[in-house]
Amino acid sequence: xxxxxxxxxxxxxxxxxxxxxxxxxxxxxxxxxxxxxxxxxxxxxxxxxxxxxxxxxxxxxxxxxxxxxxxxxxxxxxxxxxxxxxxxxxxxxxxxxxxxxxxxxxxxxxxxxxxxxxxxxxxxxxxxxxx
Numbered sequence: 001x002x003x004x005x006x007x008x009x010x011x012x013x014x015x016x017x018x019x020x021x022x023x024x025x026x027x028x029x030x031x032x033x034x035x036x037x038x039x040x041x042x043x044x045x046x047x048x049x050x051x052x053x054x055x056x057x058x059x060x061x062x063x064x065x066x067x068x069x070x071x072x073x074x075x076x077x078x079x080x081x082x083x084x085x086x087x088x089x090x091x092x093x094x095x096x097x098x099x100x101x102x103x104x105x106x107x108x109x110x111x112x113x114x115x116x117x118x119x120x121x122x123x124x125x126x127x128x129x130x131x
Contacts, residue, residue, distance in 0.1 A: 007131035008065045010131070012129060015124040015126060015127060016046055025064075029059070030058065032049055042123050045125070048124070058115060062112050063112075065109055066109055069130075071084065071126075074099040075120045075121060075122070078096045080096055080117065080119035082120045082122050085114040
């Protein structure tokens with residue numbers, strides 16, 4: 001594997017805020033981001049969000065390299081699910097109250113990572129990519 005300094009996808013590791021994530025290639029289909037009233041459930045250490053009025057919301061990224069990833073995420077709401085997909089195939093999920101889960105996976109150039117909620121709150125703690 002290449003030195004991670006040359007990994008085109010390493011910028012996706014910054015999950016501190018919506019602005020940083022968007023600048024680094026994440027795509028948001030979510031209407032509510034890091035709302036103060038949910039910090040008690042989700043913490044303030046990294047990005048979390050959901051869509052309003054029970055609409056499904058998602059955040060996704062397309063890989064520009066090949067490698068391995070370690071995603072730590074959760075559902076910081078009491079019910080519903082946060083589903084993790086790689087190319088539309090579900091690879092993990094967090095049900096209500098599962099505030100912290102981890103999934104490791106391999107990816108190739110063009111693969112799409114997507115986290116989707118159906119009334120839940122998506123929390124991304126970290127994404128570590130090795131190309």
